[in-house]
Amino acid sequence: MNFDRVIKTFGIALLAICFAASILKVVKYRFREELTGKRILRFAHTHLEPGVREAFDSLAADYMATHPDVAIEQITVPERIYKVWVETKLFGGNVPDIVRLHSSVNNDHLLSYFLPLEHYIEEPNPYNRNSPLEDTRWRDTFFDGLNNNPSYNVNLLNTFGVPNTIFTNRVYYNKRLLKQIAGSVDEPKDFQEFLNLCDTVIRYRSKVGISLYPMAGSRENSTAILDRLFGSQTQKMAPRLEPTNELQTLAQDSTVAYLAGKWSLRSPEIINAFKLMRRVGNFFTPGFLQLKRDDAIFQFTQEKALMIASGSYDAQSIRVQSPFEVGVFSVPMPLPDDPEYGPFVLGFQSEAALGGQAAFAIYKFSENRDLAVDFLHYITSVKGNTKFSKISGWLPSIIGIEPDEDIRPFMPFLGGYRKGINFYYIGAEPGDLVNANFHLLLGPDGSVEAFLDEVEPKMRDAMVTTSIRGADDVLSDAAYFDSMIGALYRRNTAGDGEWTDRISEMLESQTYQEEVSFYRRHEIALYGQN
Amino acid sequence: MAAGYEKLMHKTVIILLLASTALGLPRKGLADPADSVLQAWETASNYRYNEAYRAFRRLQESDDHAIKREAVFGEALMLLNVQPKTSGNIERARQLFEGIAGESVDDDFSVQSLYYIGRIYQTHQRVTDYESSARYFLRAIKRAPNHAYGQLAVVRLANVWLYEPVPKAVKLERYEQLRGLGGNLTFRPARRDFNYVTGVACLCFELSPERAMEHLKILETVDVHQPRSRASLYARIGETARKSGDTSTARVYFQKFLDEFPRELQTQLIRDRLNQLDTQP
Numbered sequence: 001m002n003f004d005r006v007i008k009t010f011g012i013a014l015l016a017i018c019f020a021a022s023i024l025k026v027v028k029y030r031f032r033e034e035l036t037g038k039r040i041l042r043f044a045h046t047h048l049e050p051g052v053r054e055a056f057d058s059l060a061a062d063y064m065a066t067h068p069d070v071a072i073e074q075i076t077v078p079e080r081i082y083k084v085w086v087e088t089k090l091f092g093g094n095v096p097d098i099v100r101l102h103s104s105v106n107n108d109h110l111l112s113y114f115l116p117l118e119h120y121i122e123e124p125n126p127y128n129r130n131s132p133l134e135d136t137r138w139r140d141t142f143f144d145g146l147n148n149n150p151s152y153n154v155n156l157l158n159t160f161g162v163p164n165t166i167f168t169n170r171v172y173y174n175k176r177l178l179k180q181i182a183g184s185v186d187e188p189k190d191f192q193e194f195l196n197l198c199d200t201v202i203r204y205r206s207k208v209g210i211s212l213y214p215m216a217g218s219r220e221n222s223t224a225i226l227d228r229l230f231g232s233q234t235q236k237m238a239p240r241l242e243p244t245n246e247l248q249t250l251a252q253d254s255t256v257a258y259l260a261g262k263w264s265l266r267s268p269e270i271i272n273a274f275k276l277m278r279r280v281g282n283f284f285t286p287g288f289l290q291l292k293r294d295d296a297i298f299q300f301t302q303e304k305a306l307m308i309a310s311g312s313y314d315a316q317s318i319r320v321q322s323p324f325e326v327g328v329f330s331v332p333m334p335l336p337d338d339p340e341y342g343p344f345v346l347g348f349q350s351e352a353a354l355g356g357q358a359a360f361a362i363y364k365f366s367e368n369r370d371l372a373v374d375f376l377h378y379i380t381s382v383k384g385n386t387k388f389s390k391i392s393g394w395l396p397s398i399i400g401i402e403p404d405e406d407i408r409p410f411m412p413f414l415g416g417y418r419k420g421i422n423f424y425y426i427g428a429e430p431g432d433l434v435n436a437n438f439h440l441l442l443g444p445d446g447s448v449e450a451f452l453d454e455v456e457p458k459m460r461d462a463m464v465t466t467s468i469r470g471a472d473d474v475l476s477d478a479a480y481f482d483s484m485i486g487a488l489y490r491r492n493t494a495g496d497g498e499w500t501d502r503i504s505e506m507l508e509s510q511t512y513q514e515e516v517s518f519y520r521r522h523e524i525a526l527y528g529q530n
Numbered sequence: 531m532a533a534g535y536e537k538l539m540h541k542t543v544i545i546l547l548l549a550s551t552a553l554g555l556p557r558k559g560l561a562d563p564a565d566s567v568l569q570a571w572e573t574a575s576n577y578r579y580n581e582a583y584r585a586f587r588r589l590q591e592s593d594d595h596a597i598k599r600e601a602v603f604g605e606a607l608m609l610l611n612v613q614p615k616t617s618g619n620i621e622r623a624r625q626l627f628e629g630i631a632g633e634s635v636d637d638d639f640s641v642q643s644l645y646y647i648g649r650i651y652q653t654h655q656r657v658t659d660y661e662s663s664a665r666y667f668l669r670a671i672k673r674a675p676n677h678a679y680g681q682l683a684v685v686r687l688a689n690v691w692l693y694e695p696v697p698k699a700v701k702l703e704r705y706e707q708l709r710g711l712g713g714n715l716t717f718r719p720a721r722r723d724f725n726y727v728t729g730v731a732c733l734c735f736e737l738s739p740e741r742a743m744e745h746l747k748i749l750e751t752v753d754v755h756q757p758r759s760r761a762s763l764y765a766r767i768g769e770t771a772r773k774s775g776d777t778s779t780a781r782v783y784f785q786k787f788l789d790e791f792p793r794e795l796q797t798q799l800i801r802d803r804l805n806q807l808d809t810q811p
Contacts, residue, residue: 491568
């Protein structure tokens with residue numbers, strides 16, 4: 001009986017202690033600002049890749065060392081739940097001061113919750129004092145001048161984020177395996193050599209009787225190469241689809257040109273592009289379209305594949321996890337002199353317009369707005385970004401920083417031509433249609449004909465849907481500025497500041513967007529009916 | 531005696547505090563309406579449309595007719611983008627704008643209201659009503675041809691008339707009318723955007739490459755803010771000139787592109803075009 005009472009008392013006491021400890025922990029967390037007397041700055045992102053958290057931790061430690069009244073907290077959230085996480089935080093009002101911009105942060109979110117950085121980026125970064133960029137505007141210290149998505153939103157005509165890196169796609173390979181299979185560690189010099197190497201791997205697999213594929217694959221990793229290969233075949237065709245001699249073809253130009261019959265799935269360029277998809281797609285591990293990026297990396301590190309195409313963001317992960325030496329070379333592309341795939345190619349594909357990535361935005365209603373700007377100044381200074389690049393193994397986003405030797409192969413190629421159109425770029429519906437039927441291209445039973453027979457009858461509807469939605473979305477964004485322009489105009493006439501330039505910029509953006517959208521609607525009205 | 535004095539002083543201080551509080555409270559409610567209107571516009575220009583909408587609604591209680599008129603205009607303008615955006619809000623905005631435009635007052639708000647009704651028919655409702663929007667833009671142009679909004683109406687009219695799916699002959703006829711309206715625009719953004727819309731339309735609908743060149747060259751002389759837009763402008767002029775055999779103009783504009791935009795995605799293609807021109811006799 002006594003024993004029972006002791007047990008019960010002990011249980012209740014334990015429960016009470018746990019409860020008290022929990023309360024204490026919650027209170028300490030909730031009131032940590034008051035308890036420590038420090039301002040807490042929180043930043044959230046999705047980059048769980050090795051080295052990245054450590055890099056941000058190190059930068060935060062440096063910052064805190066010079067700002068003893070500040071405590072910085074890093075929050076990492078897995079990418080697959082980031083959309084829900086961000087939305088929950090935004091709607092609940094419990095938003096970290098700094099948030100990584102992501103495709104899930106849409107235009108409404110940007111306008112409602114994030115701070116436009118237009119005024120800050122026009123001034124030099126104070127942490128660049130005594131560096132070659134001392135007098136350079138903050139925006140001009142970035143590789144892309146903050147002119148690209150996700151930092152710059154063309155529809156909202158404003159900059160919302162500052163990036164920490166640039167991502168490029170490359171092919172990683174297993175040096176040991178390459179030597180074993182090909183007898184040397186020489187990387188393929190051109191596209192035909194790459195195809196030959198892949199064929200050699202397949203012959204080696206049959207000879208030795210092991211499970212080995214030329215390329216580790218997943219939806220994302222295959223896109224890193226297939227997307228550009230498709231785009232190589234449409235390089236010459238693309239400028240012809242744009243009616244205003246702009247010499248660049250936007251997605252909307254391609255869709256309405258399709259509806260107007262200026263190109264089709266039977267155009268020689270497109271047939272060749274799908275032949276190329278089939279040729280290279282067969283080199284990936286079977287079922288790759290159903291696999292995730294982690295699965296592909298696992299296959300590669302387990303030596304089930306000789307190569308993997310992926311972004312520079314995976315460099316550290318792949319190197320750390322691979323029990324062999326890893327080499328890197330540029331994604332091989334057919335060039336004009338390629339006997340089979342050269343006739344429709346203009347040349348090397350440029351990486352000049354890559355937008356900076358791992359871009360951070362500031363929560364508009366943060367109590368630490370100025371501190372957040374200051375911290376972003378710090379991490380994107382020459383000193384901060386150099387350290388970030390060294391520890392993370394990612395490319396720097398700031399100009400003039402010499403990357404470590406390991407990451408030099410990832411430096412973007414700035415010459416060359418724009419890649420041509422491809423279905424993922426055109427819009428969601430055509431991209432989904434191609435993806436859903438991609439298996440018809442592959443394997444011994446697959447063929448370009450079988451694929452086109454299935455896809456072609458449905459492509460027109462997909463193009464119409466994507467065109468209509470695209471035009472509607474852009475018009476809706478453009479219309480959003482009507483209230484703003486009216487408000488600024490009124491402030492101008494009332495003498496409340498000088499807003500002429502801002503009004504002029506907004507009108508310019510509005511006019512450009514509406515021209516494109518009304519042209520698209522015009523073409524849909526003419527050609528969109530079956 | 532001293533204690534009595536202290537009590538008196540305390541009472542005085544309390545009375546003074548209460549009085550100043552009493553004076554201060556209503557002062558908040560009776561803030562200068564003109565300031566409150568400006569504050570509402572400032573709120574709107576920070577993308578806080580819902581908040582500005584509520585402020586304009588409150589300001590309509592003012593006895594001052596001018597303030598009331600401005601507040602109604604403000605409400606209508608905010609209704610265009612108040613979230614959630616509903617067809618009911620848009621219709622209400624249209625009615626309010628109609629009311630303002632219908633009053634016999636010749637001010638900014640009357641021409642702006644006509645312009646914004648045109649915008650409602652053009653972009654704020656799901657399906658564009660080309661005819662109605664053109665009618666209102668024409669009314670705005672007629673009412674105040676020299677007003678910034680009267681001139682912006684010319685730009686929007688060009689967009690509506692030229693991009694409506696009508697036969698090419700109708701487009702050409704409309705284009706000639708628009709040339710008349712757009713020739714003397716003095717509001718620089720309107721001048722720029724008019725020449726952009728008409729210039730690009732001339733190319734899109736194959737109305738006239740010569741006219742397109744005229745518009746694009748005027749566009750070059752007006753402020754183009756976005757660097758990408760300027761890059762596209764040089765490419766368009768260069769390529770249009772090249773296609774029509776005007777190699778000297780093509781050279782000039784391709785070179786301008788290369789000088790100002792050495793790292794764009796079109797750069798190599800334009801370099802090739804220029805090299806081809808240089809090797810031609």
